[in-house]
Amino acid sequence: MGNGLGMDTGQRIVTQTPLTELWDSSGPVNAVRIEPIGNAEIVRLLRDGSTIVVADVGLPLRWLAADDRFAFWKDEVKHRLAKPNVDRLHLSEYPADYCYAASKWSCTSRGPVIVLEKHH
Template sequence: MDLWSNMDFAWRIVTCLPLTELWNSEGLLDVRPDQRVGAAEIELLLRDGASFVVADVGKPLRWISAADRFSFWKTEVKGRLIARDADCFSLDDYPDSYCYVATAWSGTAPMPIIVLEIHH
């Protein structure tokens, strides 16, 4: 039996980054990471209906509602996004000393999911 088969996914927390799987309160999602994405790709994905989920070690996944995704992008993520092709980064270069690595995930979900791994 799988360790997670009887677990309440609403209480599951992120234990390490990068993520290897995604879940919501219903259970595991049949999606996999496609590629790192930058600002231009995120703007296109959002226009096409993509959603955000924030992964922070020690906390549950934080799903951003469809109604809030554009304002979340503009006020929270855009100024803290690590460039898609960056090999390294310094937290001191970002407001409040935290930033996001963004990856597009796809699979059986109707729209792509943009996973934002927070680094602080």
């Protein structure tokens, strides 16, 4: 997807959710969204070594380091996880009025990836 501008994809920001593609510091990542997921599936994927990617509009994608995944899940996401396929998000139901919608993506180079789209 060369646009000829030589944009540094590492600095590319999220402009909207739901995401239609993933990228990292080296450029687009060959990945496709599989399905929305909930608590049990995230825990299973984490145990299997899946990576977490956080998407927050206005910021670059954040790929969590392997060592940070469980703490981030436990401290930040677990009590702010929206149910899969929920019709409407009521931010007031979550601590600090924000939540995450989780989806599983299949990534050619990394295997399954957990994408957390932040809503606030």
